[in-house]
Amino acid sequence: MYPVIEPYEHGMLDVGDGNLVYWETCGNPEGKPVVCLHGGPGTGCSPGMARQFDPEAYRIVLLDQRGSGRSRPHASEYATDLSVNTTAHLVADIERVREHLGIERWMVFGGSWGSTLGLRYAQSFPRRVTEVVLVAVTTSRYAEIDWLYRGLGMFFPEQWSRFREGAGEGATDLVAAYDVLLNDPDPAVREKAATDWMAWESSIVSLDPDHEPGPRMSDPAWRMAFARLCAHYFRHRAWLADGEVMRDVERLHGIPAILVHGRWDMQGPLGTAWELARAWPDAELVVVPKASHAVSDPGMAEAVLAATDRFARR
Secondary structure, eight states, rough: OOOOOSSSEEEEEEETEEEEEEEEEOOOOTTTEEEESTTTTTTTOOOOHTTTTTTTTTTEEEEEEEEEOOOOOOSSSSSGGGGGGSSHHHHHHHHHHHHTTTOEEEEEEETTHHHHHHHHHHOOOOOGEEEEEEESSOOHHHHHHHHHGGGGTTSSSSHHHHHHHHTTTTTTSHHHOOOOOOOOHHHHHHHHHHHHHEEEEEESSSSOOOOOOOOGGGGGGHHHHHHHHHHHHTTTTTGOTTHHHHHHGGGTOOOEEEEEEEEEEESSSHHHHHHHHHHOOEEEEEEEEESOOOOOOOTTHHHHHHHHHHTTTT
């Protein structure tokens, strides 16, 4: 990837509801604008995200979605109100950042959950989007969420058994059960639920036996925010009607896109990306033969760089 670079501008944007969203820009101030949407929900941005773009060609905008990263209030704090943290709120926040920075149109880049969010933003504001690059494509259909927290257990039975036990005896909707535990008044209950949730998430992100969780996994506040936001979003099915993103794909027609997906992505099986590419005439699907969900898997970084380089001077 390209070298790590420091932001030349950053700030906190008041988006309402008591929320401040952190944003930063790096690369070429006169370059092609691109907004990067992180996964999770709740991972927050990392310096590595900017490395996926040519810093001489792009004006790279990173933002931490509500409740995550450097945005405030943080979802790790028990008192943080998540009722004003929904997909619609995040889409509106992205548009507010664009207006704040005076950007007329920009490219949208998103990975994993960020691909669902990027698709929904592009469908809401298609005239503001020049191109789209998505990595590890998801659309948050109900079947996709059910697969992630139930169906996938057939491939990771030992890990899923522990995840199921952590939800509590008799729990049938595991995501809803964890959402309750992660909002329990007892901090010990919340911490155990966050630890159990992250154990499942980290076990399914890659099929590489040598894959190691990132350093942020050891941060209790990061774990809590990630688990709490994931359970919050997916308990409510991301506040999307089932299949809504796929159904509204016609709004994206005319926007060039590249979809990069690992052949052996277990978190989000290839079928979703394939269906999206079939329904979106301007989208090209790039399948990485030896990769799963993690961008660190063999061939993923090269495929992502090839996509962003192709659009760099378009």
